[in-house]
Amino acid sequence: MEKWTAAELNDKLKQTERPIILDVRAEDKFAAGHIPSSMHIPKQKILPGDEQDLNGLTVLPMDQPIVVTCTTGNSAQRCATVLQEKGYQVSVLDGGITAWNAYKQK
Numbered sequence: 001m002e003k004w005t006a007a008e009l010n011d012k013l014k015q016t017e018r019p020i021i022l023d024v025r026a027e028d029k030f031a032a033g034h035i036p037s038s039m040h041i042p043k044q045k046i047l048p049g050d051e052q053d054l055n056g057l058t059v060l061p062m063d064q065p066i067v068v069t070c071t072t073g074n075s076a077q078r079c080a081t082v083l084q085e086k087g088y089q090v091s092v093l094d095g096g097i098t099a100w101n102a103y104k105q106k
Contacts, residue, residue: 001077001080001081001084001090001091001092002091002092003073003091003092003093003094004067004091004092004093004094005094005095005099005103006093006094006095006099006100006102006103006104007103009021009035009067009093009100010103010104012067018037019064019065019066019067019091020039020060020061020064020065020066020067021035021037021038021039021066021067021069021093022038022039022040022041022060022066022067022068022069022079023035023038023039023040023041023069023070023097024041024042024043024046024068024069024070024075024076024079025040025042025043025069025070025071025075025097026042027040027042029071029097033097033101034097035069035097035100038069039059039060041057041059041060043070043075043078043079045057046079046082046083047075047078047079047082048082057083057086060083060088062087062088062089063089064089065089065090065091066083066088066089066090066091067090067091067092067093068080068083068090068091068092068093069092069093069096069097069100070096070097071096071097071098072095072096072097072098072099073092073093073094073095073096073099074096076092076093076096077092080092
């Protein structure tokens, strides 16, 4: 699975064909700050477990690239694996929102 750096994602967001950014962090972390225009689906809705609700993923298009992010990239990697198995075109933001924030503060 492809990993994008914050710089690569920033460049992709400037293009006409922009990827969808899927933030899988908890609601409070998402509300505290996220990449502009991110979609939010908490990881509990994607990862196998008691709350998994893959029906909620119908908002994600199957024909567009999706970049999954979380705080540091670990949960994003697990969620991206599940999504890839379902047929989605996914990548992961390497280092997550932590790397994104560090990049944007430069």
